Amino acid sequence: MNILRVDSSVFAEGGVSHQLADELIAALLQPGDKVVNRDLAAEGVPHVDPARMQALGTAAADRSERQQAMVDYADAQIEQVQRADVLVIGVPMYNFSVPSVLKAWFDHIARAGVTFEYTSAGPRGLLQGKRAFVITTRGGLHRGQPSDTQVPFIRNFLAFIGISDVEVIYAEGLNMGGDQREQGLSEARQMMAAALATPA
């Protein structure tokens, strides 16, 4: 099994999403499995800007060196997801959404004809047969509330590229004080155990 782990917290190893992803992968890992680690916050992810769109739209033979490097970068993001059987995504809520580096990464991965296509019946995701664990960490409480504009977005995006087997683990109330943080962590660990026990 190939596991692609994607972290996006600005707090790196100190982030709760990072710690919970460590625990999830430790529980998931079987002998022979391979884990590819990406820390998008540490690496930085370039925005898909006009120059990158132009590079993608230029025939390989006509690309400058810089344009080819841009295409190679985007291709490498897609290939990592294509090769993965399981994605583990650590995603703090930042201003009701995902960290901008994760959004930028999504923008590189959604490519017509490669990861999705439009048919007469609507869009079809081309990355089939994968499972995703999404660990979302929040300072406050948003699960199931109108303020949770993050998880519906992540689910929509993953489904759009063909990944609909998605387990979401919520760690909430982490900045609320009192015993909320401990309660949020304990509930997250219960959700993680349940998700791991759910057959793919």
Ligand SMILES: Cc1cc2nc3c(=O)[nH]c(=O)nc-3n(C[C@H](O)[C@H](O)[C@H](O)COP(=O)(O)O)c2cc1C
């Ligand atoms: C830039 C930024 C924006 C944030 N926005 C929200 C938010 O909209 N809602 C919320 O509940 N918490 C918000 N938080 C708090 C984080 O979600 C919380 O601290 C979480 O634990 C961070 O995850 P991590 O520990 O995995 O890094 C924000 C934190 C930062 C740094």
